[in-house]
Amino acid sequence: MKQLYSKLYLLLTISVLLLVSCSKEDTTEEPIKEVGGEISRSQLVTINLPDANLSNNEYQGDFDGVTITLIKSGNDKLVFLLPYSTTLGVHTLTIPALNSATFTYDVKDTLLTGTPDAAMSDLFVNLNTFEQNLDDSQEATVLKNAINTFNTQYESASIQEKTQIAILYSANKANFDKIFSFDAATTKGFSFSLPASVGKHIAAVGLMGAAVLLIPTSPILGGVAALAGAYKAYKANEEIIDNTVLTIATHFGYNSGKREDAIFMLTDGVETTIKADFIQRGIITGDRANTNPSLQQYFESYDQYNYYAEKENIEIQKANASKGLDYGSVTxxxxxxxxxxxxxxxxxxxxKNIQFSISDSNLELVSSNLEKDGQLNFEVKIKENSSQSVVESFIDYKYTDEISSFSGKLPIKVVRSIVGTWEMESFNNGLLLGQYDDVYFNCNIVGGAYTYTSEVLVFTENTYTTNGTSNHIYYNFQTDKNCVVTEDGKDTQETINDSSNGTYILKGNSLEVTDAGEVSSIPLIFISNNKLKVGENVYVRKN
Incomplete structure (x- = not known):
């Protein structure tokens, strides 16, 4: 029997291991394998990776034995510069850090169809237009100097050097035109929401990343391109900081009504006006923890900018030292x-960006609306089936706009209004008007009976009056000390008209009544909105 159990256990163990093994194999991601098509020598090549998790700003790749650097551009792209020395034909790029993703390319030559100066003509036009539109900031001054340096260096370059620069420009003309075109990416004079401006920043930072790859190949052209891309990104960030406003909180205060211990007092079913304003400020470093997608994109782009700026400054310093340039640094x-x-x-x-709700089972939020600037109207009802006359709870609120989100609770105390005229429906816990209830005297013997024929109870904001009529029957007997009836007289009847008045305070489910200086507490329960029980008597609202 033990051997049989051992075999069964071994078989079960093997089965589990096989299942686990199969599960691991099933969930293993297949490496990316793509055909990248034709590319050219000295070209900045972009790889789109929408499904990859690009957690680094920089990756190393193997291009058939040649190590190349790939720079992150935006959230889902990598860019690399194909060396001009690459042999023509089919090559494979492998990126080990991305599960050995492979990309196959057919490398073509980059040839000039005319002279270097002819190939560079569009660049000089764009450079001139770009320079004319620069502002007077320190960053612009650095860039203007770089443009002048580039023009001087190119003018004095040898034909071989001009050819190398022209080949690099021709192979990447679209990218250089983006860098040196004074367009929407500069952000100057545009109105926008944060996501639009973040898009401009991301685009400009992507150009910076590409420029990092250009400087070692062509310090003259790469340096001015790096500073131009950085200028665009820096200006986009300035406009983000200057124009982006985060809403971080809401403050409430009374315009009318009462407030007790930071609790807003509302009357059941009656609109109450409450002052409201929104607290706003610009972006700060602490917003990095904000989970808003637009802000997360911004901080990722912000970090990329500074990463590339530091790398560009290192490469610019090297270029200045090796080529005798005087390019300034990126801010x-x-x-x-x-x-x-x-x-x-x-x-x-x-x-329109704030929503209000109530989760309390005793309450219903009837309406919440903007009466006018700075004033909100709230109407809250105590539900019909609730027995509560006073409910302390919260109005929950949640604010969400394109870049801001927060939530909170507005403390409230909702009081059912008892102001009005109420007529007695029953007394003594359920007896209808006209029904008699026994009255016990000495020795627990019924000595009489009484009933109400009417009673009216009137409440104002803080006073009350009662006017009622009751009938009484007296049996008129006497007993001795042993509870033996010694005399039994004729029954008598009496009608009593009674009234009272005083002040009251509604405290939870009780009335604190003051009558002729004496204070007493009487239970109060709402049976419905128009029916309440005071003590042992039930009243129906008349108005």
């Missing part, structure tokens, strides 16, 4: 650690 982007907060009145624009 790093910075953010403030804090910013002045500004209160903006609730208005039709920001109010």
């Amino acid at each position: 790093l982007e910075t953010l403030k650690s804090s910013d002045t907060e500004t209160a903006i009145l609730a208005n039709s624009e920001n109010f």
